[in-house]
Amino acid sequence: MSLFCMLWVPLFYLFRRSVSGEGGSGGVWALLLGSITAIFQFSFGYLVYPGGFGLSRWLSGFVDIVSLPVLVPILVYAILSLFRSFSGNVNFENFALLWIIPVAALRAISWGSLSDPILLVMVPLLWTGVAVGISFFIKCIIARFRWYVAIPSVMYILALPLAAASAYWAFFTQQEMLGFLLFIATIIPMIISIVLDIIRE
Numbered sequence: 001m002s003l004f005c006m007l008w009v010p011l012f013y014l015f016r017r018s019v020s021g022e023g024g025s026g027g028v029w030a031l032l033l034g035s036i037t038a039i040f041q042f043s044f045g046y047l048v049y050p051g052g053f054g055l056s057r058w059l060s061g062f063v064d065i066v067s068l069p070v071l072v073p074i075l076v077y078a079i080l081s082l083f084r085s086f087s088g089n090v091n092f093e094n095f096a097l098l099w100i101i102p103v104a105a106l107r108a109i110s111w112g113s114l115s116d117p118i119l120l121v122m123v124p125l126l127w128t129g130v131a132v133g134i135s136f137f138i139k140c141i142i143a144r145f146r147w148y149v150a151i152p153s154v155m156y157i158l159a160l161p162l163a164a165a166s167a168y169w170a171f172f173t174q175q176e177m178l179g180f181l182l183f184i185a186t187i188i189p190m191i192i193s194i195v196l197d198i199i200r201e
Helices: 002-020 027-044 055-065 068-082 092-112 117-143 147-172 176-200
Strands: none
Touching: 002 092, 002 117, 002 176, 027 068, 027 092, 055 068, 055 147, 068 092, 068 117, 068 147, 092 117, 117 147, 117 176, 147 176
């Protein structure tokens, strides 16, 4: 399971590159900043003490485990893109996935002793679901900026990190059915994005 946590994101990144054919820019910066973030997290531990099974556990899942590790690179890429720091095509997805690769590697090491399938298998899947899903809706807004596209896209962008953290929390509290439904809700945009890219080929 540790090997899955370590290899899932880079393998998925290569798969997405082969399907979409998009490169984007800022790959070196993504790996560098992701490595710095991973070392910081590995050295100092969680920002939110997880506590038991209540709100603190959900907050820990959102901030330290599932959602914020993906939201940070997306936000950084958005800021850098506004200042035109990158040349070439704008690609939030590739930047976020590359950022997560070193994070996933060190998390695989720190979580390996726990042998917890929620952390080592479910969390990497949620990472990619959030990264690809949010990027997909950002593309929808950029490609066709209409209120009937922008409003639901923004709602989904806001909902995806919450759904991912809630899925982690539900599995942790052994509410498997709720966790499975939230997990499916998190990865559906990713699946749609992949299918659309395959159809376009």
